[in-house]
Amino acid sequence: MSCLEAAGVRKRFGGLHAVDGVDFTVEPGELVGLFGPNGAGKTTLFNLIAGAYYPDAGTIRFGGDDVTRFPAFRRARLGIARTFQVVRPFRALSIMENLLAVVASEGALSRTPEQDALQLLAGVGLADRANDPAGSLTLGMLKRFEVARALMVQPRLILLDEPLAGLTDGESAMMLRLIESVKVRAAVVMVEHNVRLALPLCDRAVVMEQGRVIAQGTPAQIRSDPAVIHAYLGDTPEGG
Amino acid sequence: RPVTAADPIKIGAALSLTGRFSDSAKYVQEGYQLWLQEVNAHGGINGRPVQLITYDDESNPDTAAVLTERLISRDGVVAILGPYSSPITDAAATVAERAGVPMLGTIASDSSIWERRKLHWTVQAFPSSTYDHEGFLKVIASKGKAIKHLAIVYEESPFSIGAKNWAMEEAKKMGLSAEAFGYAPGSQDFSSIVERIISSKADAVSMGGYYQPSIALTRKMIERGYNPVAYHFIQAADGVTKTALAGDASGIFGRSAWESTFTDSASKTFTAAYKAKFNRLPSYHSAAAYAAGQVLEAAIKAKGPDKNGIRDFIATTTMPTVLGTYKLNSKLQQEGYRYTLTQWVSGESKVIRDPAQALWPKPAWK
Amino acid sequence: MTLILQLAINGLVFGSLLGLVALGLALVFGVMRLVNFAHGEFITLGAYATYLLVTTTGVSPLWGIPIAALLGATIGLAVQMLVISRLAGRPELEALMATYALSIVGLGLFALAFGGDFRTYSAGPAGNVTLAGVVVGWRSITVLVACVIVGAATLALVSRARTGLGFRAVAQNREAAAACGVNVVASERLAFSVSVALAAICGALISFIGTTTPNVGHEWLLDGFVVVIVGGLGSISGALVAALAIGLLHSFASYFLDDSWAQIMTYVLLYVALLVRPHGLLGARSAT
Amino acid sequence: MLDVRNVAVRYGQALAVRGVSLRAETGSWIAIVGPNGAGKTSLARAICGLVPHQGTIAIAGEDISKLPAWERQRRGIGYVPEGRQLFGAMSVEENLRVGAFSRAGAEVRRGLDEAFALFPRLAERRMQAAATLSGGEQQMLALARALMDRPNLLLVDEISWGLMPLLVAQVFERLAALNADGLTIVQIEQNAHEVLRRATHAYVMAAGVCVFDGPAKSVARDPRVLESYIG
Amino acid sequence: MRFAAITVAAAALAAVMPFAGVSVYAGTLVYYAAYYLVLGQAWNMMSGLTGYVSFTHGALAGIGAYTAVLAINGGWPITLALVAAVAVTAFASLVIGVTSLRLRGTAFTFATLFFQELLLLGVRKLPAAGGAAGTTLQEILPTSLPHVLMVLTAAGATIAFALLRRSRTGVRLLAIKGDEDAAAAVGIDATRLKIGVFCASAALCGLAGGIHALFIASLHPESVFSVDTSIVALAVPLIGGVETALGPVAGAILYVGLREILQIVAPSLHLVIVGLLILLVTLFLRDGIIGAARRLLQRRRTYRAALETAR
Ligand SMILES: Nc1ncnc2c1ncn2[C@@H]1O[C@H](COP(=O)(O)OP(=O)(O)OP(=O)(O)O)[C@@H](O)[C@H]1O
Ligand SMILES: Nc1ncnc2c1ncn2[C@@H]1O[C@H](COP(=O)(O)OP(=O)(O)OP(=O)(O)O)[C@@H](O)[C@H]1O
Ligand SMILES: [Mg+2]
């Protein structure tokens, strides 16, 4: 059984079809890269899967259950976690409290939430800032923090929106190692514009444009797909 | 330490020196001060001086409750001169009843307080607002068939509702068709009420609300060019009416608990003394305060500074004061004092003892 | 028909005054995201200023309008610099509390200076005109005309492309606005002192048709808030339309029902409107 | 053009920038790189006057360290802040208009045309509220807004964040063109490779101090610096 | 734990006041401090934690008071009347909560303000509740009963708040204050939590109102539903420090104490002084008195520690 199955989902904003009939499946333990030009509808697709928006059409199944009309918090409790492209920490709370606020997914209750949290923070290199208010962290740190907070949900599916943004190459490498290690427990979908670093890691890549999926396959297939090169990668060293 | 003759007899008052009711409270305070000065000038009561302790209740019932408690248990007063407005009198009464301390409702016109529950220690020492419209109805009666439709405007507050109910009943007995028009406390716009009154074809209007809305209503009537044959609003006797309405005040009736133009000897003496002390004419608030002092003085003189004695005396006595004859019914509501009718004639608020002498009909607005 | 017209005119007069109250509130909210609980006290300020002016110099109360405006602008500027400027970027609750405290201070000061007495005067335009059976007093006409002029002037100020744009940018993000060259401090000062001037003008007009007490402004405040909410928080044109609508609604409802039912109805409608359209009846449009 | 001397920034007890000096000649392209929390953003905010700071900052010889933010902007600083800082409820076009706040009508129109030519995507979204734009679109808007006022000095904080590769290349081309026209650029960038290729001079920051500076090419080639600060 | 013990001890001390021969006046002051503390703590629970600023806590207490008086006059025993007060108030809060908690920020604040006004207008028109004249307890009860009940409720509310603040639920409420959408994304059911805590907070207000009705005995709609009480409920935690259990305690004591002192020292100026004080606290002591005290302690501690290491 697939972990996530989105079938024919659509979302319109006024006259704009932000997501225009997307079929999207994720298998357990898979790392899927979601790529596409700016405004292609990637974040919107995340919002539909995580429940921030309801789709205008189509169904979303998670672990076999139809969750299309489930509110966001229930999906989180079922095991869908996410990070935000524009970070959204609870600024007045400390980093530790941010993690303790999380309601872990059902059946994954931990008896020692503090220790779990510390472990996750260590994983993203923020253990020493555990007691600082989230508002005092830099944007780059907050990007990493968001990954830790999402993992605190003990998800079966984790949606990462640009996890490498704002990180140096060294920091990115660390983050990618973390993401690889998550794969053992949960399926990962990652939106990333840093194709150079992100693509090689993916088990499978999906490329969207104007609300539709225009290509999918292995990293190698994607890299050489002319449509993708035309719409997205260009001939830049960044893309290559 | 045993009480000696030099120890003052303590009396307390919680007044709304700030907040919504502060205007009247100031006059009340002056009335108390005048009475206190006279008592002590005559060597106090039974040879002991009298001390009056006053606090400001901010026109807030909860504050009034605390202050009354302070007067009773910290300052040890033997009697309390009452605060202003029904909610505050009610709150203070609860405390006084619990502690068993007599309290005179100096300026409590709302007799519904004594209707709602049985009070033992608190009495009404002011004319009951139930009779607010009485004087005006009497003029109408004496003027015969001139008036067919009466409009009574009232505020949705207990005192005003009580007065309206009494007046509607009374008007029915007089064979008048009367209609009542209510407005919510704090209302800012009276134009629709005026339209309704006009549509009801009323030829006489009696307004039973507070002062500020009365002026607002009157101004709307003037603006609208609506001239009833006779017009009465209960607080009209106040001098502010002239400042607010100038020439248009002419012919407007009011009702008063007391006026400085009263010619009975008690009033004359009081007015003169007040003028000497404060250098201006007293208002009815001051007179009422002074009258309450007179009753309390008589009570202490008769019974000494004994709470039970004072309470029995003020509950049962009938005595003359500057306001008239003080007399309570069995519910401790005031029955003796009555309002007097007044009317603005050539720039002065005149007391109308004989309805036949009233200016009639009201001159048209200028 | 005459009755309908009469009620409509009455409603417009009341609504225009309400609109002026709301205009000031909406202006400050629009620029500073600040709910100003002290607005009522600035109304009172204008009322007392006019009262003192008329009773001491004997001039027409119409002079109270510019004088109150000037006084309001000055005091508004001072209050902005001393208090309001420190609230920038603070959570809503703190700002709310600070303006509430200001209002208590104002109330206390007025009570101290003037006692609880009613202050009133009878000077000013009097009499009325009759047009097609509809009677309108000169006082009402004065209020209506003054409100229209002042309201139009304010609208002109904020809809002047640059001022208005700067105001809105400051409201959205002070820092970014400053980084774009908007003089944030000057914008906030201008908005606040104009708002206080508007309140003081209201006070001048209210002293003219009613009586003045320490809490006269306070009593208009809640109605002002109603208008601002219905119009969409911070939307100036929304507030004006809502004020007229509520003025008319009130005039008709209190004629055909009665005063307090009209009030209950206004609040129920308001509550429902707020639930159905949290951004205000017209506000939703301006939000996007 | 820009002369920063000994600038320090503190938040409460914590020192985020501990005395950094930096010079940018007219027409130069300066890169500031360094790990998370190095103090890069704080330095940029200090230069723009958005955060209290110590030390002096001069633009074209004039000391601006005492001036408020909007005055500094009017001395010719354009700023693309980290995290975009758009006017969320205002439309794309209004955001751009605020960017040209101190400009007259005709210039504003010309600016709008240029912005929409650079980012046609924004032209399509002209009336949309900035808060509802996609991440990359917001980034485009932030850059376009900063260019509206035709600054002499452009401070860019992490411009490539959220932009697709194709656009990153385009943006760098555009910056290069502007730079060639005399615009001074100070660019903060985590994604160091591209900027170090383009810039004339580079500063490497870590833990609030400048640990290394020199010609960009030499930084890009210095394995020690790359290893310990950029990765 | 130690906190709870101290609270219980303080409450016991305050509760026996009427029986220990302490002056009734002092008892009254303690009573009012306890009353305001319950309201403040209830407000703190709801608005302090979730950031939804309520202007209706005074009115909620009013609902409790009316319910209690009507029930007692209807012949109900006091315990049942208080239970009814809690139940009716909690129900009313459900109505407000379900309808208006989907509003955010200022819109919610105004909804509560208007609700309060609507309640006032409605009760005035309600003959069963005495209409404009209000209603009165037929029998005047001694103060010891409300005194003991109120003090115990205050202690209970304080302990309850401390427990809530430390629990993960408390952290989650604060998360809602921070960012409601992000809270949903990490599995927090914001709607249920908000309504739940509002209901609990209202129940406390209802209880306090019911007890207070035994104390003041007479209810007038203008004063029971006046915004003043709601303001006290919000000023008390704000002066002392929002989000902390001790804040409202400090706030209530200071508020009542200061009011009494100023009544004597500066009778005509005390309103101005109270206003200025609130202004100064909001402007310069952002986390309230308790917050400021903590910072001071912290600084002294670091100073001491620095001295130690220097040696
Ligand atoms: N609430 C909204 N209202 C109107 N338009 C919206 C809204 N949200 C998104 N859009 C539009 O939908 C399109 C898709 O947006 P989305 O955020 O999904 O893009 P994306 O693929 O994540 O892009 P990026 O890589 O730049 O983040 C964009 O053009 C955006 O402007
Ligand atoms: N508002 C604030 N309050 C307290 N500390 C802050 C604040 N903003 C930044 N800091 C601290 O200052 C230091 C420098 O932050 P700054 O944002 O300048 O770093 P940066 O180099 O831009 O990092 P990044 O690459 O992650 O954006 C960090 O340790 C950060 O935690
Ligand atoms: Mg996106």
Ligand SMILES: [Mg+2]
């Ligand atoms: Mg940064």
